[in-house]
Amino acid sequence: MISVPSLRLLSNGNSILLSILVSFSFLSCSTAKSSAKDPAGSQNVQIVKADKSSNRKDTIPTVSKTKYASLPDTFFWTRDTSFQTIRIAQKRTPVSKKDSNKSHLTIKLFIPLNSDGISEQQAAVSEYVHFYAGMLLAAEDLSNKGISFTLDVTDTEEGKFDARKAAENLEENLPDIIIGPFEREDIKVLAEKARELQIPLLSPWQTSTKITAENPWYIQLKPNLKAHYQKIAEHAFKNYQKGEVAIIGRNTNDFTSWYNYFEELAKERNKSGNDNYFIKYLVNNDSLITGPTAFTRLFANNKLKAVIIPNFSFNDELFAYNSVRKLSVEKGARALVAYGMPLIYHSDRIEYEHLASLSMRVVMSDFVDETNYEVRQFRKRFLDAFGEIALPSAIRGYDVMWYAGELLQQSDFSQALRPDKFVFTGIQQNFDIIKVRADEKPVNPDSSEFDFFENKKLNIIEFSDSKFKRID
Numbered sequence: 118m119i120s121v122p123s124l125r126l127l128s129n130g131n132s133i134l135l136s137i138l139v140s141f142s143f144l145s146c147s148t149a150k151s152s153a154k155d156p157a158g159s160q161n162v163q164i165v166k167a168d169k170s171s172n173r174k175d176t177i178p179t180v181s182k183t184k185y186a187s188l189p190d191t192f193f194w195t196r197d198t199s200f201q202t203i204r205i206a207q208k209r210t211p212v213s214k215k216d217s218n219k220s221h222l223t224i225k226l227f228i229p230l231n232s233d234g235i236s237e238q239q240a241a242v243s244e245y246v247h248f249y250a251g252m253l254l255a256a257e258d259l260s261n262k263g264i265s266f267t268l269d270v271t272d273t274e275e276g277k278f279d280a281r282k283a284a285e286n287l288e289e290n291l292p293d294i295i296i297g298p299f300e301r302e303d304i305k306v307l308a309e310k311a312r313e314l315q316i317p318l319l320s321p322w323q324t325s326t327k328i329t330a331e332n333p334w335y336i337q338l339k340p341n342l343k344a345h346y347q348k349i350a351e352h353a354f355k356n357y358q359k360g361e362v363a364i365i366g367r368n369t370n371d372f373t374s375w376y377n378y379f380e381e382l383a384k385e386r387n388k389s390g391n392d393n394y395f396i397k398y399l400v401n402n403d404s405l406i407t408g409p410t411a412f413t414r415l416f417a418n419n420k421l422k423a424v425i426i427p428n429f430s431f432n433d434e435l436f437a438y439n440s441v442r443k444l445s446v447e448k449g450a451r452a453l454v455a456y457g458m459p460l461i462y463h464s465d466r467i468e469y470e471h472l473a474s475l476s477m478r479v480v481m482s483d484f485v486d487e488t489n490y491e492v493r494q495f496r497k498r499f500l501d502a503f504g505e506i507a508l509p510s511a512i513r514g515y516d517v518m519w520y521a522g523e524l525l526q527q528s529d530f531s532q533a534l535r536p537d538k539f540v541f542t543g544i545q546q547n548f549d550i551i552k553v554r555a556d557e558k559p560v561n562p563d564s565s566e567f568d569f570f571e572n573k574k575l576n577i578i579e580f581s582d583s584k585f586k587r588i589d
Contacts, residue, residue, distance in 0.1 A: 262522075
């Protein structure tokens with residue numbers, strides 16, 4: 118059984134993304150093909166809202182198709198909306214983690230769907246709704262492979278979701294894998310419980326080196342900030358010499374820390390104590406916005422070939438935009454390459470002409486190559502199933518769910534949680550999981566001394582011929 122919403126085909130062009138949030142169904146998992154009218158073979162089940170005591174069954178409303186719209190990346194995004202907790206009123210007999218022979222497994226998902234208060238328009242563009250919908254498609258594929266499992270979903274509500282109570286409930290109904298939650302403090306609580314119960318916890322949204330320590334059951338699927346900087350530095354080292362790359366930013370403590378880290382990477386690579394492998398260039402907001410020039414001194418350096426914009430927070434979007442805009446103008450006919458964080462890729466401010474002028478390169482862990490055959494096929498399948506164009510998070514949800522399914526097939530999780538076994542290739546994303554330390558000290562992947570697992574797979578994409586392409 119999979120406890121998930123049914124995947125129904127479109128009727129009269131209506132979207133069903135909203136309906137998957139208000140009605141849950143049991144799906145029979147087997148290798149047999151399901152019918153065209155009801156591909157999931159579903160039956161309605163009762164759900165109980167956290168703030169209601171009645172035992173009514175929710176009905177599926179009819180909603181109209183909405184236009185696709187893009188949302189900012191969730192890489193460093195903070196939610197400010199509230200979410201309604203739901204639970205499925207289906208009781209299962211607790212199974213001891215020591216029972217390695219059980220044939221039916223459980224995936225516990227904590228995700229902010231906002232199923233009780235989200236509108237049709239919000240559902241159509243919600244990163245989390247699309248992530249969940251992508252998981253449902255993967256769940257259907259896993260069931261067709263003959264993998265028997267239950268997807269137990271809790272819709273977390275900011276300000277009301279009690280992570281400690283949820284952790285206690287895990288002891289009553291022990292899952293085999295946990296995915297989520299979103300909030301960093303909630304992850305800390307559930308990661309500790311996962312360690313106690315020896316349950317793998319996959320964290321697909323947050324990235325931090327301080328969530329947990331000495332926890333071999335915590336798997337962080339999003340590379341941390343320093344890993345992004347490392348990827349940029351490694352690519353720069355391969356293509357440029359000392360003094361040919363500048364790191365630009367404002368005169369802040371954060372920028373000083375970022376620049377110093379890049380310099381540390383350079384020293385480590387070159388095994389020398391020489392400073393200033395990278396050029397440090399400070400710029401102020403006034404020169405970017407109202408000044409005639411902002412980078413005159415920078416372009417006086419004839420050796421300059423590339424710049425790095427290390428800002429990652431959407432609070433810095435205006436600074437990143439103005440820097441890219443000014444650089445593309447002031448460089449004139451000079452060839453210049455710019456490196457940036459996912460912020461650059463997801464910014465609605467930055468125009469294609471700016472990206473093309475700087476041959477913009479961005480480091481990303483979840484880039485979707487629209488020309489990829491599997492991506493095109495997934496988007497067609499998503500449109501047929503839900504009536505909406507899939508956001509990138511939908512493909513990520515599919516990959517995360519499929520990866521969880523891969524782990525479910527391991528008879529011994531402790532053996533599965535090894536670096537040489539922890540590699541996965543999905544539709545859009547590869548997971549290259551290695552052992553890391555909470556304090557980010559260098560660690561040998563073969564060493565037994567580590568704090569948790571983290572995905573280190575990152576790509577460099579470059580804007581060329583009017584689109585981004587993966588180059589590394």
